[in-house]
Amino acid sequence: MTGTITLETPEGLTPYGGVEANAAWAEEVRALARKRDAVLLAHNYQIPEIQDIADFTGDSLALSRIAASSDASTIVFCGVHFMAETAKILAPHKTVLIPDARAGCSLADSITGAQLREWKAQHPGAVVVSYVNTTAEVKAETDICCTSSNAVDVVRSIPADQEVLFCPDQFLGAHVKRETGRDNIHIWAGECHVHAGINGPELAERAAANPDADLFIHPECGCATSALYLAGEGTVAPARVKILSTGDMVTAARDTKASTVLVATEIGMIHQLRKAAPEIDFRAVNERASCRYMKMITPAALLRSLREGADEVHVDLETAARAKASVQRMIEIGKPGGGE
Ligand code: SF4
Numbered sequence: 001m002t003g004t005i006t007l008e009t010p011e012g013l014t015p016y017g018g019v020e021a022n023a024a025w026a027e028e029v030r031a032l033a034r035k036r037d038a039v040l041l042a043h044n045y046q047i048p049e050i051q052d053i054a055d056f057t058g059d060s061l062a063l064s065r066i067a068a069s070s071d072a073s074t075i076v077f078c079g080v081h082f083m084a085e086t087a088k089i090l091a092p093h094k095t096v097l098i099p100d101a102r103a104g105c106s107l108a109d110s111i112t113g114a115q116l117r118e119w120k121a122q123h124p125g126a127v128v129v130s131y132v133n134t135t136a137e138v139k140a141e142t143d144i145c146c147t148s149s150n151a152v153d154v155v156r157s158i159p160a161d162q163e164v165l166f167c168p169d170q171f172l173g174a175h176v177k178r179e180t181g182r183d184n185i186h187i188w189a190g191e192c193h194v195h196a197g198i199n200g201p202e203l204a205e206r207a208a209a210n211p212d213a214d215l216f217i218h219p220e221c222g223c224a225t226s227a228l229y230l231a232g233e234g235t236v237a238p239a240r241v242k243i244l245s246t247g248d249m250v251t252a253a254r255d256t257k258a259s260t261v262l263v264a265t266e267i268g269m270i271h272q273l274r275k276a277a278p279e280i281d282f283r284a285v286n287e288r289a290s291c292r293y294m295k296m297i298t299p300a301a302l303l304r305s306l307r308e309g310a311d312e313v314h315v316d317l318e319t320a321a322r323a324k325a326s327v328q329r330m331i332e333i334g335k336p337g338g339g340e
Contacts, residue, residue, distance in 0.1 A: 010292045013102050019300035021049035029053055032306035038097070039072035040302075041087070043079035043340075044246045045268035045294040050078050050302060057272060059247035060086065060132055060340050061147050067091050076305060077313075078297045082108040084313045085136045089323045092315070099301035101311035103293045105133055107220070110190030111168040113137035119165055123186065126163035129154055130326070131172055133192070133340055136315045138167070139323035145330040148172055148219045148245040148340070152179045157333050160184075171195070175219045175243065178228075192220050198264045198286045200226025206262050206285050207236050213283075214258040215241050216249050216273075218265035220340070223285065227264070246272075246340060253277040266291050 019025060030053075033040055041063045042054035051057045056066050060083045067075045067087035074095040077084035082105055084098040116138055120128060130142040131151065139145060146154040155176050158164055164182065166173040168190030177185050195218060203223040207215060207230060215236065217227050224243060231238040242252055246269055253261065253276045263270060264285040273282045304310065315323070 010102075010104070010296070013296065015296045015298050016100060016300040016304055017298055019298070019303055021053075021299040025299055025303065026053055029302060029306060032303075033076065036074050036306060036309070037072050038074035038076050038306065039067070039070045040076050041067060041078060043083060043268075043294065044250075044272050045266040045291050045340075046078050046297055047268065047295060048271045049299055050297055051268075051271055053302070054078060059147075059245055062247050063087065064090050067094070067096070076302070078302065079103075080105045080108070080291075080293050081313070082133060082135055085315055086132065086139075086327070088313045088315045089136055089139070089320045089327060092317065092320050092324075095309075096313040097305050097309065098297075098311055098313055099305035100296045100298075101313070103296040105192070105293055106194075107131075107133045107169055107190055107192035108135055108138075111138055111188055113141055116141045116165075116167065119167075119186075119188070123163050123165055126165045126186070127158045128165045128167070129158075130167050131169050132327075132330075134168060136319050136323045139326050140319045142323075142326040143329070144333065145326045147330070148243075149248060150330065150333060151176050151219075154330060154333050155180050155182065155185065169220050171222060171224055172219045175224055191222075192291075194266050194289050194291045195220040196222045198223050198289050200229075203227060203262075203264060203285050204230060204235065206283070210260050210262060210283070212258065213240070213260035213262050214252075214256050215285075216252060216261055216263045216265075217241065217243050218246065218249075218340075219243050221264045223264050249273060250276045253280065253282075256280070265289070266294065268294060 040054045042057045064086045068090040080103045088096040128143045164185040167188035173187030198221045230236040231241045253273045260281045
């Protein structure tokens with residue numbers, strides 16, 4: 001756990017740097033976390049050093065639920081801002097810190113509360129379903145949140161004659177539309193710049209070069225539709241194509257009989273998969289699929305967060321209560337695991 005880490009960052013934002021993730025760093029992080037009565041949570045897309053120092057690593061929803069049930073009075077959420085907000089929504093009386101509040105998300109930013117209100121006004125009576133990658137303000141305007149694992153079940157739970165507004169991810173929306181066969185579902189044209197960059201031709205090329213490999217695909221990927229198409233036309237055996245949330249990928253890694261797995265999601269995921277099944281050769285479909293926002297949580301940022309109690313995440317109580325209701329409905333409908 002040594003070495004200098006080179007990080008790509010969102011334009012104009014300089015990440016906190018100058019600290020090496022070595023044994024002394026790890027010791028100080030652990031000591032400060034104990035002193036603050038803090039639990040350290042890391043998303044699957046964090047750099048390996050952050051994943052390894054965390055008390056828990058996982059997908060956004062699993063981490064938020066750990067945040068709510070943990071005895072710790074402080075949550076340090078190593079992920080992007082909407083994830084820390086979700087932890088705050090589920091645990092409003094705890095102190096929630098994110099090591100760098102500038103770590104945003106292009107998908108969550110693709111729809112604002114005001115835009116959603118306007119969309120709702122155009123479709124009175126429609127049920128709003130939002131993926132968990134949304135801000136607290138958007139969740140507060142939402143009827144039911146969903147994860148990539150339960151998006152199809154959530155939409156199926158809505159009476160067939162009622163219109164559905166699905167946001168913000170167009171690829172997950174297309175997946176849900178195909179699976180449910182509904183034509184009264186309207187899909188917001190949002191996307192994650194990282195996942196949208198993993199495209200069909202790249203996947204087809206990798207699949208052809210690795211004919212025995214399983215394909216683990218996150219439904220936000222631009223290639224998810226192509227993967228189903230390839231399976232449908234027989235280029236790839238349907239059993240090899242697995243559309244999975246990041247949490248479900250870890251379970252699938254333990255269960256697969258394949259010796260090679262092609263992974264279509266953010267490259268940070270590979271670290272957890274290799275830990276779960278070291279004997280399998282996991283290969284990224286696109287090695288450049290790295291989320292610059294996730295990588296803003298540097299060893300220096302984590303240390304600063306613990307030393308200074310920064311950056312604290314706030315969600316006003318009324319927004320939090322409305323947002324929590326939409327998250328609660330999601331948990332009540334079927335498989336709650338998953339999320340990004
Ligand atoms: S990978 Fe995409 S969806 Fe995930 S945090 Fe980064 S920008 Fe957002």
